[in-house]
Amino acid sequence: MTQDAGSAEKRRSIMVNAYDGAAATGLGAADRELIARRERVLGRPYRLFYREPVHAVRAAGAHLFDASGADFLDAYNNVPAVGHSNPRVQAAVAAQLGTLNTHTRYLTDGVIDYAERLTALFPAPLSQAVFACTGSEAVDLALRIARRVTGGEGIIITRNAYHGTTSAAAAISPSLGPGNEIPETVALVDAPDSVRGPGGDAAGAAFAQQVEAAIADFAARGIPFAGMIVDSVLSSDGLRLAPLGFLARAAEVVRAAGGLYIADEVQPGFGRTGSWWGFERHGLLPDLAVLGKPMGNGIPISAVIGSPELFDRFGAEVRYFNTFGGNPVSVAAANAVLDEIEERGLLAHAERAGERLASGLREIASSAGDGRVAEVRGAGLFLGVEYVDAAGAPDPAAALAVVTGLRERRILVSASGTFENVLKIRPPLVFDDADTERFLDGFAAVSADLGG
Amino acid sequence: MTQDAGSAEKRRSIMVNAYDGAAATGLGAADRELIARRERVLGRPYRLFYREPVHAVRAAGAHLFDASGADFLDAYNNVPAVGHSNPRVQAAVAAQLGTLNTHTRYLTDGVIDYAERLTALFPAPLSQAVFACTGSEAVDLALRIARRVTGGEGIIITRNAYHGTTSAAAAISPSLGPGNEIPETVALVDAPDSVRGPGGDAAGAAFAQQVEAAIADFAARGIPFAGMIVDSVLSSDGLRLAPLGFLARAAEVVRAAGGLYIADEVQPGFGRTGSWWGFERHGLLPDLAVLGKPMGNGIPISAVIGSPELFDRFGAEVRYFNTFGGNPVSVAAANAVLDEIEERGLLAHAERAGERLASGLREIASSAGDGRVAEVRGAGLFLGVEYVDAAGAPDPAAALAVVTGLRERRILVSASGTFENVLKIRPPLVFDDADTERFLDGFAAVSADLGG
Structure with missing residues (x-):
């Protein structure tokens, strides 16, 4: 997982974590058909997140749900700050x-x-x-x-x-x-x-x-x-x-x-x-x-x-x-x-919940002991986890693997930074203790997979 | 009511039909206080319509209502096309x-x-x-x-x-x-x-x-x-x-x-x-x-x-x-x-209602016989009435007098064009026959005043 300016430029032009029909896996026929209709009518300026896009039909608090009722933990969206469907x-x-x-x-x-x-x-x-x-x-x-x-x-x-x-x-x-x-x-x-x-x-x-x-x-x-x-x-x-x-x-x-x-x-x-x-x-x-x-x-x-x-x-x-x-x-x-x-005291909550999330992330990164996480940083409920390779260079592939791994566990985040090697964790402000625990459990599992 | 390029430029910079606190008349103490608060917090890039602004608290169909329950006929707003509070x-x-x-x-x-x-x-x-x-x-x-x-x-x-x-x-x-x-x-x-x-x-x-x-x-x-x-x-x-x-x-x-x-x-x-x-x-x-x-x-x-x-x-x-x-x-x-x-068949309605409005406006302008209206033109429910002076030059003062006279009768329109001498009539598409009658009655009365 090395990095040079040329490949960073190329990745930036296509957007990290974008859906790519040619590489898509795991999609059902109904979603494939919906994506085909979408591509016909919305066209090429649009991008979908994820190799396997999230098809949302309902949301509440810090959770999105698909048609099957499966529950996605939203640790990414800052717009519904006071909760989806408030x-x-x-x-x-x-x-x-x-x-x-x-x-x-x-x-x-x-x-x-x-x-x-x-x-x-x-x-x-x-x-x-x-x-x-x-x-x-x-x-x-x-x-x-x-x-x-x-x-x-x-x-x-x-x-x-x-x-x-x-x-x-x-x-x-x-x-x-x-x-x-x-x-x-x-x-x-x-x-x-x-x-x-x-x-x-x-x-x-x-x-x-x-x-x-x-x-x-x-x-x-x-x-x-x-x-x-x-x-x-x-x-x-x-x-x-x-x-x-x-x-x-x-x-x-x-x-x-x-x-x-x-x-x-x-x-x-x-x-x-x-x-x-x-x-x-x-x-x-x-x-x-x-x-x-x-x-x-x-x-x-x-x-x-x-x-x-x-x-x-x-x-x-x-x-x-x-x-x-x-x-x-x-x-x-x-x-x-x-x-x-x-x-609801969401300023104080953002500070407390952010600290709890940051310390949990640091603990997991530290016990992984693989040196992939260079830093966990945050201010309230905006947190970043920076990934580097063995030489200390930005490692966008590791960040993308974590984004994808979390999505497989139905936890939504993204990556940012010039080299897109920084996990971006930015949940609705109503993210509660149970949400934090679920997030940290998922992060621990994905980090373990990454090390393996 | 003559017109030269210099005065048109000046008027355009301040916006025709803008509220001007120094010239305001007929405002109650509560509205004066609300406008003072507005000017403190919204500042100078904002403009209000009318010498006596309309203070709206409720709306339905093609009608706005103020706090006293007075009913303003909306012949201006194209955004609530399918009716206010639809x-x-x-x-x-x-x-x-x-x-x-x-x-x-x-x-x-x-x-x-x-x-x-x-x-x-x-x-x-x-x-x-x-x-x-x-x-x-x-x-x-x-x-x-x-x-x-x-x-x-x-x-x-x-x-x-x-x-x-x-x-x-x-x-x-x-x-x-x-x-x-x-x-x-x-x-x-x-x-x-x-x-x-x-x-x-x-x-x-x-x-x-x-x-x-x-x-x-x-x-x-x-x-x-x-x-x-x-x-x-x-x-x-x-x-x-x-x-x-x-x-x-x-x-x-x-x-x-x-x-x-x-x-x-x-x-x-x-x-x-x-x-x-x-x-x-x-x-x-x-x-x-x-x-x-x-x-x-x-x-x-x-x-x-x-x-x-x-x-x-x-x-x-x-x-x-x-x-x-x-x-x-x-x-x-x-x-x-x-x-x-x-x-609701609003395309056909816009065409029919627009024709009825246009022919009514032409009849009133023609029977006034003062030559102030050079043309009534329209496409569906977007109509213009162009005002000229005795020499045939654009007459923005006449248009503004009609806008103001209609507002005094609680009918809302505005003026447009390079010289702001064209009455702009652009009601919600749900403008019905009674609305049209009320509009034409008001226009007839204001046209008579203008001639006097």
């Missing part, structure tokens, strides 16, 4: 759909109440919200704002970043693979590598120096600087959580050069890390924060949070209207999500 | 939300069933669908596909087009006003003007000649050509419906030059014009069609429809994944919308 979200959406669903050019109460509740969860001066429907739209709007208010174009991102699928968001998403060109107005910096080092203060300094160098390079090429956007847990870079504060240091460099620092909270936001927002871990105050995925537990809603000063500068020249953005039904779902997170 | 959509969404809501990387039945049903409504070879959440996202994806498969950059649009709010969609939306820059890779052509002429074949020829000239100009400037995108009813250009076939002729020119023709069906699609798609009026076969607004009756869902050949070329190099795109809940809403359109 009854409170369902009731709120159904009630609102029978009452009023319109846009923000009429005066309605719900979007104002919710915006006040949401912005109260942010430090000053982040007190205003603009709503959209997807993380991609919110990222795209944050870029428009950054470019408009700075007059710049150049954006700094991390080397394997993912920020979305609009033209502008895809242009800052190198993790989409080599078919997705990154323009010269985008500069890449390497995330700190907690396995290979350096660590601690040197890692923070090295990251800040790369940001400084990127800004200097923009200047040398005559590209005015607009800012930097980073996922606060660097998910697609392989979940890069340390050293604490390295993002705050980078943000200082960005601001000193007149740029905006944008925190992409689409993955870490809404309690995933045990705090409301991932940037809190770094003692960081972003200029803009971008929210999405779990915000409506699957009902499309997203937002950009910022200061009145920034939104005034943007809004004085440009109006922003998103037909479905901040509609009463999406807002009702989002409000129910906040109710669930608060009343 | 019970079938509500039931479908509630049932699906309690069953399963996940993404397209697991195998699920609903999105495949719906994609088959939807693409069957298109002519061959448009047999595949890619789902997103908003019209903006779908437009943005169509642009990515056009640029990727042609290798081009240059896009032709109409002079006052609106296609959306992402960076790439806003760049082809000059109707957003002068604060929204249009890049040099975008070329503008003038829509046929059925009031000022030329009409008939000369109008089609003039439009095609502009497209040819734009392509030649791209070539002269070294900008490779990617294609053309047009709203099939040219809503924001003031609803430009004639001569029939002018868009087909333009599409031929585009294809001869190697570009793609994209039909923006976000406004005309799903029966608005009395046919499923607006491009059908022109005998046109687009390369890509973009769907949105009424597709889920307010639950966010959108799509790009195209041929396997195009999606293959795009998808071979680029994967497209939209977290909420094609999720089971949005698909359940969209499926219920098709049920409603088909079972």
